[in-house]
Amino acid sequence: MNNDKHLSHPDYKKIYVRLLILLAISIWGPIFALQLDNRFLLVSAVLLTAFGIGAIKAGMVAAWFMHLDIELRMIKRLLVICIFFLILLFAGVAPDVLLPEGQNREMDPDYEYPKIDNPSTPEQ
Amino acid sequence: MSDTFQPPIATSRTTAGLPTSRLGTWWVVASEIVIFGGLIVAFIMYRMRHGEVWAEQAEHTKLYAGALNTFVLLTSSYFAVCAHKAAEAGDGKKAAKLLVRTILLGGVFLCVKAYEYTSEILAGYGPLADLFWSFYYTATGLHGFHVLVGMIILGFVAKDAAKGKNLHRVECIGIYWHFVDIVWIFLFPLFYIASGL
Amino acid sequence: MTEATIDPTSPKAPTIGSRIRICLFSTDHKVIAFQYLITGLLMAIIGGYMAYVFRMQLAFPGEDVPGFGWVSPGHYNALVTNHGTIMIFWVAMPVLVAAAGNFLIPLMIGCDDMVFPRLNRLSFQIFFLSALVLIASLHVSGGGFGGAWTAYPPLSSDPDFNLTPLGASLWLIAVALEFVAFLIGGINFVTTTMNARAPGMSLMRIPIVVWMIVIASILFMVSVGPLIAGAVMLLSDQLAGTAFYDPHNGGDPLLWQHLFWFFGHPEVYVVLLPAMGIVADIIPVFARKKFFGYKAALYVTIATGVLSFFVWAHHQFVAGIDPRMAHLFTATTLLISIPIAELCFLYIATLFGGSIEFRTPMLWAIAFLVEFLLGGVTGIYLGASATDINFHDTYFVVAHFHYTFFPIAIIGLFAGIYHWFPKAVGRHLNETWGKIHFWGTIVSFNFVFIPMFFLGLGGQHRRIFDYRHFPDLAGEGFQDMRVIATIATCVLIAFQIPFVINFFHSIWKGKKAEQNPWKATTLEWSAASPPPHGNWKTLPTVYRGPYEYGSPDSEEDYLPQHIEPNT
């Protein structure tokens, strides 16, 4: 059982530099993307650069810094199961919390948000 | 008591194929995933429900402060993993030195956070200004608390590592620290980048 | 691996100082299990007292309750709220998951302690603190929290609505601390079972109770996370005035309900599984039968655990969720009856062809099956969305979940205590007193909750301090049922006194127990009674599965796990 000693370490400096490049893309990507005219392109570009690259960065940190790439399959499954149940939570709750309206159900106008008399920009 | 404490034989067994300390750390990470995950799931649902109202609020977060913090955490993670490499090579002194750098960068992270909080609150965006800001302070505050706890544990591990003791703990605290880093990698686009939508 | 022998700690005469140190700082898993057990039983006394007070109020409304006094509506709400909270989080959880897990896991998988003994101690200390905070929450100004154990906002989040600003926050802090304690404890259980098993203890040789406690810990760990986040949000709503659940400012009360039940439903199985495991381990011993379908039991347990995450919204059918979602959750809820029914069938099948001896642990284990079946089948009415419209928040629900929780938390607990007491203490409990305790408890229990089914059919809703305000419910017939339930509650509580006396008497004066009094096969019976710190002088090795009763390979009718095969 030699799993607790890693035989070789990847070149961490190279991974680190790549992470920084991705970081730069994820910062400035959305800023450029916001100039786009097409709403659909804009949204997908922002989501892709912000969250897509975020996911890649997270994956790189998990794989090489946390050594998930050579970790037991059991551990990977454990983490995937946790994320699966979060997605399940989202799927089950979204019809009620994400969508304000539903079948035989609508918003009560007495509970408007944001309140009209309370502008969202606070006074200085 | 603790100096006479002898770990039981159970702790040194590895039936599952990996050291107990690392296995335990993974379970901690798994339970943290669902805690942060619950908060993030709630945030995403509200964010999509109040799209335009919240987009306007999100414009006021400090993108470059957040970006700087991402950079700081990535760098600290880099040092943490280098410390792990050094610890595995048996070089406790070098590992401790690298861990101290990680702690210092954690401190920088918290300082930037403090600057952000102060300027946001002074600009009128306190935790009660809007539900968006309640989420912002809760999520980043919970994350900041984890950074703080991580720094304290890192301190103990570094102290031991400098004496060449408990070197296996360098990897465990590293896993935790990288996890905190990953949480930030997701909080950063959620609160700072995707503000225009 | 160097684990040939353990150096037993040098025997010294215990002084008062060392005894206190053991109480406060011991890392021995058996001591911690005992601490959990005693704390849980003490909390059960508090919870039982609360039940007594509000049952008396319901049977004789408006009159002073002996031992409490006049019950105001605020008192009543606080009593039912904290009765529920205590019985689930401070009785069922510590005794079934923590005490049973701490005591059984290291002994049953053959190691000397938990893998993180100091974390284990920390877990108990946080748990104990949470119990103190909860008790404190009952005595602050404004009174204890009275917003039901589900703590639905906005009632729970806004002091203007619940009128108990301090009580509500302390209650929530106590619950959150309790979660943290069991998260730490659960991680310890899972890691221990995964990594510290004795040589030869392969996955399919682990006793079912250990499997079930571990699965329960995993269920707890995965489901509680979102609720911890939700509790942070609720606490900040209460204390700072944020609007996470405030519909005036963009929040949504339904979010808490979902987070709560996403945890709350798996939580049912978190406490159910250890109790089922205890019963699964007792039945083979006294029926002298190998467990029928070990692998099948394991797989259906896992299936139950996974399915339990898909059913949570059946608690919210009429709570304002989208009605289309109800069909989905009805389907999953009714489907979960399949693995649970199969589990019960396996237990019954284990009895077939056995040689059943009715000692007290076996009586409790059988009573668990008999009573739990009724609790299980009445759940179908509530899982089916349409009948739930009628039964939601009525006494039918109360009767149903007491028919599940009472077998789980009380009957399962007593089954475990009567079974493992000789191992833990080294002395036997008195059989006669045990049987008196058993029959008194079981018979009166049915008289408490059967009337509640009928009250529920009559439309009696929950958490009402005085039904004279509802003309349809104030009639003589219904009131008689309430009185029957109340008298039975008092009898039920009175019949616990023989147990308390028996318990403490037997600790010091009971008949000495030999190493393996029940002739059982699992590993814990190969240690001395009581096991010393470190459990074994030489840690055992395992050669076979856990339930080899009536094995053809043995001259006696059982073959313990640690005995080397002859060939």
Add this chain to the structure above:
Amino acid sequence: MIEQFIERASSYAGDIDFLFDLITYMVGFWFIVAEGALFYFLFRFRRQPGQPTTYVDGTDKKHKRWINVPHFLIIACDVVLIIGAGNVWYKIKQDLPTQDATIGIVSQQWAWTFVHPGNDGELHTDDDIRLVDELHLEVGKTYHYELTSKDTLHSFSVPVFRLKQDAVPGRRIKGWFKPEKEGVYDIQCAEMCGIGHGVMGATLIIHSSKEFDEWLAQAGTPGKNAKVLAAANEKNPRPKD
């Protein structure tokens, strides 16, 4: 079976009672089978001298059949119940038939306000009749309701209708009922709503169409419905607090 404990007063109460009976027969069967087998085994295989135990581990196909067959039968029962429950649920909560009038129900700590649309049949107009803790309905008419809450969660529960629906602040929830039996019944709040939860009841009065017209004529002017209330109280007196 429920109707022996409480009356049926709505068009769909019978559906729920039927579903209840159906479930009772199904689970009753399984309950009796399981308990019967359990007690039979306990008696048959009690410890007797000279009767050894058997070694059965449950992996044999012949033995597994005893678990598998009930297993599939239960799945069949479940499917029947899922379809049955889904149908009744659809009828009560999803599919709203055309209404004769819409009732507004406002819940708050700790009272119910029922807004009857008045003569014009339209809600939110000047001739709305607002009554606290008192709901007047005409037998045989189909009503929609719009349920809102002013503060915390409440639950509009009418046992004789077999109807229950939580009121959620921030939401306006719609549903329907059709009273089919005259009488005076309870309305409950079935969701914990604070210290006054135990007294948050209301009276449901279902009139014949003649009585209802009389009530409507009187209630149009404030203070005139005292007579109807007095009659209702006489029929079903409330206890003195």
